[in-house]
Amino acid sequence: MTATETAIATVTLTIDGQSVTVPKGTTLLKAAAKANIEIPTLCYLKELAPDGSCRMCMVEVEGGRKGGLVTACTEHAKDGMVIHTQNEKIRNSRRFVLDLLLSNHKLDCFKCPSNGDCKLQDYSLEYGLLETSLHGRRQPANQQDVTNPFFDYDPEKCIMCRRCSRVCQLRQGRDIISISHRGFDTKMLPCYGEDWDESMCESCGNCVSVCPTGALSSKDQRHFRTWETTKVRTTCPHCGTGCQVDLLVKNNTIVGAEPANGAANRNLLCVKGKFASYKFVASGDRLDTPLIKRNGQFEKATWDEALSLIASRFGALKATYGGSSLAGFSCSRSTNEDNYVFQKMMRTAFGTNHVDNCARVCHSATVHGLAQTLGSGAMTNTIADITQDVDTILLIGSNTTEAHPVIGSQIRQAVQNGTKLVVIDPRKIDLARHAELHVQAKAGTNVALINGLMHIIIENGWADDAFIAKRTEGFEEMKALVADYTPEKVAKICEIDPADLIKAAELYAKADKAPIIYCLGVTEHSTGTEGVMSMSNLAMLVGKLGRPGCGVNPLRGQNNVQGACDMGCSPFDFPGYQKINQPGVVEKFERAWATDLNPNVGLTSTQVLPAAIKGDIKGLYIFGEDPIVTDPDISHVRKALENLDFLVVQELFMTETAEYADVVLPGISFAEKDGTFTNTERRIQRVRQAVQPRGGAREDYRIFCEVATRMGYPMAYPSASQIMDEIASVVPTFAGVNFKRLEAIEGLQWPCRSQDDPGTPIMHVGEFSRGKGLFMAIPYKPAKELPDDAYPYLLSTGRMLYHYNTRAMTKRTAGINQLAPHSYIEMNTQNANEMGIKDGDKVRVYSRRGTIETYAAVGDQVLPDAVFMTFHFPDGNVNEITNSVCDDIAIIPEYKVCAVAIEPVK
CATH class of the missing domain: 3.40.228.10 (Dimethylsulfoxide Reductase, domain 2)
Incomplete structure (x- = not known):
């Protein structure tokens, strides 16, 4: 028999009178599921090897050993097997298991956050057990651990299924939770039996998501019961992984989030996805009406007032100085559809190719570098x-x-x-x-x-x-x-x-x-x-x-930075990386958009700001970006924004950048709109509206359409789906993408060139996108600014687990702020000792561009004479001191290397 024949060998068995044929090696549990026969489980997790510890999935094999009872999750199907899953013998076995579990379980279902979403409760009702028949010693009462900022643990509700420890060890890779003690004192605890807030737990919440009872429950579950909610499948708004998540909605408010079985995350989430992907949506400080700055103060305005002013001021600047005096920064956290319409507005109504997105300061080097060597700048x-x-x-x-x-x-x-x-x-x-x-x-x-x-x-x-x-x-x-x-x-x-x-x-x-x-x-x-x-x-x-x-x-940074690049939010590219300076491309889009277009390559965001200081850029439209926080050498950014004739910021919150605006427009969040994100692996996935927008906030692409229309280029779309249809018509690599297809499958990976194209999981199979791959002879060149006697430490910057970028979203989750309340600088113990600095001490950090104060995190994370900071925090924002020198090709700043000096704050 060949390997192929072995791989497809099948067995046929009978389950509750039904004939079932399955591949050899299939467990009885999966074989039964194929026949739509449900076998109860408490410990089983489909992503992991079966544990077989709960004994709820017992079935009877006719003629089997030891009475024929086996665990369906571990026993493999064999030819000719006759299986019973619901006879009296099996049901009595399961009743006994449930009786044992109830004997050591706190029966206060009405108070329990998992009431109505508890497998023990479901099975007990199904098998007719309202209370235990067993009495005697049990798990001691009042041992709840509520120290974690996001979830609680109650040992009296734990059934020792070990789902939490297995998902922590085998899926999260942390191994924080284990069985502790013996007998009736046995419980699931973090390592060494410490409280949750003292452990190495990173609060991903995956243990909470798999708990079949109320032993581990989200603190937010106190305010709802599952039957009161509806689930809306969408895509996480944080990093570029593209995790699929089910938002739980009650009365037009998102009250929770659960991991979904997406291609990228396979039922896992991180702490931000599980606990901080939704609270900002209903935050009380959301912008909900347009604001116009008058005499240095923001005043509420109607949409008509704000849009008329925007069209008038940008129109006047265009008429006086030309379209190239205007620029726009698009939003890598918003949808493909929003980004497409934004860059179209800038190119048609504004007449400029000065349009960019935050990839310029993170992965523009990837887009340029891989496009040159392989022909495509993506994963x-x-x-x-x-x-x-x-x-x-x-x-x-x-x-x-x-x-x-x-x-x-x-x-x-x-x-x-x-x-x-x-x-x-x-x-x-x-x-x-x-x-x-x-x-x-x-x-x-x-x-x-x-x-x-x-x-x-x-x-x-x-x-x-x-x-x-x-x-x-x-x-x-x-x-x-x-x-x-x-x-x-x-x-x-x-x-x-x-x-x-x-x-x-x-x-x-x-x-x-x-x-x-x-x-x-x-x-x-x-x-x-x-x-x-x-x-x-x-x-x-x-x-x-x-x-x-x-x-x-x-690995692309923001949730849709890949998509913003794909949609042409770049001064060099129309949508789909169709080059502005490539023959025929401008003409193609002039035909598609029925207007004349600017044929000149635009400025990058890192060039726009210096041009604003010089007076060459007069007007700027910033959609969902916060360069006052994210860009290097913030004093330089302040000068640029202050020197503009007119600045519009479209945002969810009054960010530090929005404070500089002449007009602030309230947009809506990912949870209030339909559309798509494209994750780091080029996978286009749906974003679905879970709640209605609050106040007077409007859908972002509709705002762009209104601005463009008032500036003389009529533009309107009835839905995000129609925008994707237009994208597919002008971007060959998206030609096979539409909302109907995206509903049916786990997203599509571009290139996807036709309606029957399944997408492209692996690029460059057989041939590179450019034909032959190009080797580049690249000599090493040192960083532009290295330590010296005056600034002896090499500073690098990056992200941390708990906060995301500017903290605009994550800081509105209290538990996140509890775990990560302020800025810090990682220092090597040797350097800290030399300066008399202890862990947690306040320090002053200098560069040639400015000074900040922060807190020392002393250890061996960094080498001697090297330091590290994140850019998430307003106190000690490292971008006050980072270097704005840029790469010559992608014009990307050098965040990873600059020289600083450090001293303790007395």
Whole structure:
């Protein structure tokens, strides 16, 4: 029998009188489900191997051993089996199990937050048990642990199914929860029996989501019961992972969130998705009416007043100075449909290509770099493909468990299943503890390090010569350049051990399946685009592109930053990366949009602000971005905004940037609209309206249509679905995408070129998008600003787990603020001791651009003479002192390297 025949071999059995045929190796539980026969379970989790501990899924096998009773979740189907799932013998077995559980269970269902959503309650009612027949000692009362800011634990309601510990260990990869004590004192506790708030628990809430009773319950569950709510499936509004989530809605208010079985998250969420993806929607400080600044103060205005003023002022600036005096920043947190209409408004009504999005300050280097070397500036493989069934993961410049937590969890799962992890990062990030090798290279030396890896691979004969010859060009020039990057030379530049470099090269090159995963630690440099091209060089060198378990995989930051780029919110590109300076493209969109268009490439956001200081940019429309918080060298941003003749900000809240506006327009959140987001793996997924907008806030794309119409370019769409239809008509890679198809499947990954195209999980199969992959010979260049005697510490910036970007959404969840209340600077113990600084002390941090105060986090996360800060907090906003110097190609700022000085605050 061949391997294929073995794989499709089937068995036929009888279950409750029904004949069922299933693949060999199928459990009885799954075989019964195929026949629409439900077998009760309490411990079973479909994503994990069966546990078989609860004994609720017992069934009878005719003629079987030991009375024929087996657990359906562990027993495999065999030819000729006759199975009974509901005879009296089985039902008595299940009643006995339930009786035992009830004997040690607090029966206060009316008070329980899980009343109506409890499997123990459901089964007890089904099997006729209203109380236990057993009496005697039981779990002691009044042991509730309510210390976690998001959920409570009550041991009296725990049935010891171990779902919580298994999902924590085997899916979240944390192993925080375990069985403690013995006998009637047995309970599920965090490690060492400490309270939840003292443990290493990161509050992802996945244990709460899988608990079958009320033992673990969200604090928000006190205010609703499941039967009062409706579920709305949508896409998480935080990072680019694209987790599917079910919002729980009661009386037009979102009261909770549950993980859904999406392709990217497979029933997992992080703390932000579970507990902070919805509270900001109903926040009392939401903008709900237009505001016009008069005499330095904002006053409420009607929509007609605000829109008339916007059209009049922008129209006058356009008439006087031309369309190129105007610019717009689009929103990477809003939908594809909003972004498409925004850039269309800017190009048609405003007459400018000065339109950009926040990718400029995070992954523009990816878009430019991979487009040049491979032909497409996007992630090549899928999240599942690069975290399941891979031999080695090469993780570079990505603090995945904090910036993309659910992907980070899947990487931890991969390591548990035997994958070797190589981490290249200047910080001792969480995943470094799980790694086969951590190469703690100095920030800003990525290009040298990758050149060194390629040198070693070539010298040892590990390159894929056949792949290089058939599918690439430019190899000889690259080979000649990296010949000079010996392990010893690179080790000196990167301040690492040459043996680690050699080991990393061998682990990656010799693995059959080995993806490169990277993030902003590669892109946010003055050589960011070169760093991305180096990733491409390395993957092509060993033939790890265009096949499963491999590829070059940038993890995009915001929930729809991939989509904002796809939709043409770029000064270089129309939608679908159709280049403005490519022959015929402008003419194509002039025909599609029935107007004349500006044929000149626009300015990036990092060029617009300096141009505003010089007076070349007169008017700016900012949709959902907050550059006063996010851009480097904030004093420079303030000067730019103050020098504008007219500024419009469209937002959910009165952000720091909105304070500078002449007009503020209230938009609506992801939960109040229909549309799509495109996640980091190019997967286009639905966003569905869960609640009605509050107050007078309007749908964002309808505001853009009204502004464009008042400025002389009539534009209107009846729904987001019709906008996607227009996108499909002008973007070849979206030609097969529409809302009807997106309802039927787990999203579509572009390119998707026709209605029968299933999408493209893996890019560059057989041929690169540009034809042949291009090797680039890239010499190492040091960062633009390095430490010296006056500023002796090398500062790098990044994200943390609990807050997201400007905190506009996450700070409106109290539990998040409790866990992460203020800014901090990570310092090495050696440096802290030299300055007499202790953990938690207040310190002053200087750069050539400004000064901030923050709190010291002392340890070994960073190397001596290196420091790290996040940019989430208004107190000690690191972007007051970061360097605005940019990459020459993508014009991306160098957030990852600048020089600072530190002193204690007395």
